Amino acid sequence: MRIDHTGPVAAAKVPADIVVRRGAFDDASRRAAHGVLIASFRGQFGFVPRPHEVWIEEREARATFDWSQLTVLEVNRRAVAIRACSDEYVETENCGYIDMLGVVERFRGRGLATFLLHDAFALDAAAGRTGTIVHVDTNTPTHALRLYHSAGMTTSTAPRRTLPVT
Numbered sequence: 001m002r003i004d005h006t007g008p009v010a011a012a013k014v015p016a017d018i019v020v021r022r023g024a025f026d027d028a029s030r031r032a033a034h035g036v037l038i039a040s041f042r043g044q045f046g047f048v049p050r051p052h053e054v055w056i057e058e059r060e061a062r063a064t065f066d067w068s069q070l071t072v073l074e075v076n077r078r079a080v081a082i083r084a085c086s087d088e089y090v091e092t093e094n095c096g097y098i099d100m101l102g103v104v105e106r107f108r109g110r111g112l113a114t115f116l117l118h119d120a121f122a123l124d125a126a127a128g129r130t131g132t133i134v135h136v137d138t139n140t141p142t143h144a145l146r147l148y149h150s151a152g153m154t155t156s157t158a159p160r161r162t163l164p165v166t
Helices: 027-041 052-060 112-126 144-150
Strands: 002-004 019-022 065-075 078-086 095-103 131-134
Touching: 027 052, 027 065, 027 078, 027 095, 052 065, 065 112, 078 112, 095 112, 112 131, 112 144
Parallel strands: 095 131
Antiparallel strands: 002 131, 019 065, 065 078, 078 095
């Protein structure tokens, strides 16, 4: 999915009682982010949790990833939402990329994912990007597709994968 930026995008309003942590430059921040990732996607079809060290290695192996582009939201000093962005589409489309977006189930419905989306749009527009891209699994219990549409994103590609039936 994609949203195009034709000019400046207003900064997103931080939801009440939320602390925004930008960047994960130390082990404690990275562990908190990894914990939110596991909690957010646990039980979803196809999600395989990886050990913390493997997750770190996978992130750092990507030339387009930078820890400064990871944002964690906290409630009462507890990490409850995560957004990881990267430069995956900067060279080819001059777009920011939301690589991962998750909210711990207990904290869903509070506008955290919407904030993280609009925050990414504003950051990408301020960086001169022409848009923001995210890939979404349309078959999730969180209704992610509805969230992205409500934020103004449109379908840009729809890859299909045929799975063998056994």
